[in-house]
Amino acid sequence: MFLITIASLYLNIAISIYGVIAKPNLVKKFIALTIAQDSINTVAILMGYRVWREAILQPPILLSWSPSPKDLQDFMNRAVDPLPQALVLTAIVIGLAVNIFLVSTILHLYRHFKTVDMDEISKLKRGAIVEETA
Amino acid sequence: MKLRDVLFIALIIFVTFILLIPTLLGSIGATPPGDLRNIAKLYLYLTYNIFNKSFWTASPEAVTAIVWDYRGLDTLYETIVFYTAIIAALMLYSEILGQRDVVGGIGLSFIVKRGFSIALLAIIAVGFSTVLHGMLTPGGGFQGGAIVAVAPVIALIVFSRKLFDYSKLSYRLLVALRSLALTGIVLVPLIPLALTLGNGFIFQNQVKTLARFSYPSTIIDVPMGGSLLLLNLFEGIAVFTAFMLAFIVLLYSEDLSKKPLEGEDIGY
Numbered sequence: 483m484f485l486i487t488i489a490s491l492y493l494n495i496a497i498s499i500y501g502v503i504a505k506p507n508l509v510k511k512f513i514a515l516t517i518a519q520d521s522i523n524t525v526a527i528l529m530g531y532r533v534w535r536e537a538i539l540q541p542p543i544l545l546s547w548s549p550s551p552k553d554l555q556d557f558m559n560r561a562v563d564p565l566p567q568a569l570v571l572t573a574i575v576i577g578l579a580v581n582i583f584l585v586s587t588i589l590h591l592y593r594h595f596k597t598v599d600m601d602e603i604s605k606l607k608r609g610a611i612v613e614e615t616a
Numbered sequence: 617m618k619l620r621d622v623l624f625i626a627l628i629i630f631v632t633f634i635l636l637i638p639t640l641l642g643s644i645g646a647t648p649p650g651d652l653r654n655i656a657k658l659y660l661y662l663t664y665n666i667f668n669k670s671f672w673t674a675s676p677e678a679v680t681a682i683v684w685d686y687r688g689l690d691t692l693y694e695t696i697v698f699y700t701a702i703i704a705a706l707m708l709y710s711e712i713l714g715q716r717d718v719v720g721g722i723g724l725s726f727i728v729k730r731g732f733s734i735a736l737l738a739i740i741a742v743g744f745s746t747v748l749h750g751m752l753t754p755g756g757g758f759q760g761g762a763i764v765a766v767a768p769v770i771a772l773i774v775f776s777r778k779l780f781d782y783s784k785l786s787y788r789l790l791v792a793l794r795s796l797a798l799t800g801i802v803l804v805p806l807i808p809l810a811l812t813l814g815n816g817f818i819f820q821n822q823v824k825t826l827a828r829f830s831y832p833s834t835i836i837d838v839p840m841g842g843s844l845l846l847l848n849l850f851e852g853i854a855v856f857t858a859f860m861l862a863f864i865v866l867l868y869s870e871d872l873s874k875k876p877l878e879g880e881d882i883g884y
Contacts, residue, residue: 484648485640488636488639488640489636492632492635492636492639493632495632496628496629496631496632497628499628500624500625500628504621504624528648529645529649530649530656531648531649532648532649532650532651532652533648533649533650543676544664544676547676547837547838547839548666549664549666551667554661554664554665557660558652558657558660558661561652561660561678562652563649563652563653563656564656564659564660564678564679564681564682565653565655565656565659565682567679568679568682568683568687571679571683571756571758571759572683572690572691572694572758574758575694575698575758575762575855576694576697576698576701578762578859579697579698579701579702579858580697580701582701582702582705582859582862582866583701583702583704583705585866586705586708586709586862586865586866587705587708589866589873590708590876590877593870593873593874593877594877
């Protein structure tokens with residue numbers, strides 16, 4: 483089961499990178515990029531995952547505010563790895579901010595060139611440069 | 617489909633499998649992991665260890681403890697990336713920032729407006745509760761700020777653009793609020809250093825062997841996480857104002873948004 487999950491996540495990343503490279507439409511490029519971000523975050527979370535055993539019945543949290551050493555030991559034995567979660571958490575927010583920047587850039591390009599097609603934009607730019615130098 | 621595309625897809629699949637093989641052979645550890653890495657165990661064991669307070673963070677929530685204490689400097693630099701990305705997005709529209717939009721609008725129907733007014737309060741309450749309980753439950757500045765930031769986006773659609781143009785929460789106030797919150801994020805890690813006259817550490821939260829400074833670890837009997845609460849609060853405000861500013865700028869009407877392009881001869 484995990485083999486399928488890991489393989490599909492890798493495939494997801496590959497397809498989204500294909501989308502970023504091959505699609506001329508900037509909006510499609512952007513969507514592919516967000517899919518890549520989320521897939522990579524999921525891979526990171528998966529690395530900190532822990533197999534759920536039948537013996538573990540308590541939730542993976544600290545159950546008392548004045549824990550005994552045994553509580554702390556139990557918490558350590560139940561909880562998943564917090565480090566990838568902390569890294570992914572910040573990565574998501576930074577990703578969101580970068581996405582906002584990308585969206586506003588794409589919007590700017592659309593308002594300027596009236597298209598979001600990269601091929602069209604480079605054609606228009608070429609035309610403008612030829613016009614200017616002539 | 618051209619031959620070039622087929623070759624390209626074949627190459628992508630090939631590279632995926634090349635990357636997949638070491639993963640399946642265990643290059644990032646056993647997948648799925650049955651046990652934790654030692655560093656994760658250390659974080660979980662020390663974060664709320666009342667018997668060994670030299671490395672504790674006074675917060676039972678290990679993720680927040682890592683984000684703002686154990687790896688606090690990391691998060692500070694990530695906040696700088698976040699700050700820069702939003703500033704860059706705002707710079708593209710620097711000519712029209714803070715202006716009133718040329719089109720008015722009346723928004724959606726009365727029922728939607730009243731319904732949303734109730735939901736608006738709930739969204740803000742959930743967001744701030746996520747921010748303020750960051751050191752106790754999953755949540756914190758980033759998540760809470762992102763939740764609260766949903767409110768202005770929906771408000772913009774429901775009440776129309778006029779709400780922002782005539783609101784007291786103006787562009788200038790939002791920028792000032794954001795700068796204050798970011799100053800707070802910079803000052804909180806420096807306060808231990810200043811108050812102990814250089815004998816503390818940057819990002820010191822609780823008392824250490826050589827540095828006697830400590831942010832309050834509890835309020836009455838609730839764990840407060842010391843500086844974690846303050847940093848979460850400032851980060852929440854910074855994230856909320858940043859997203860609100862970005863949405864206000866992105867959702868200007870076409871007529872006004874074209875203004876920054878007018879003055880440019882070539883534009884690229």
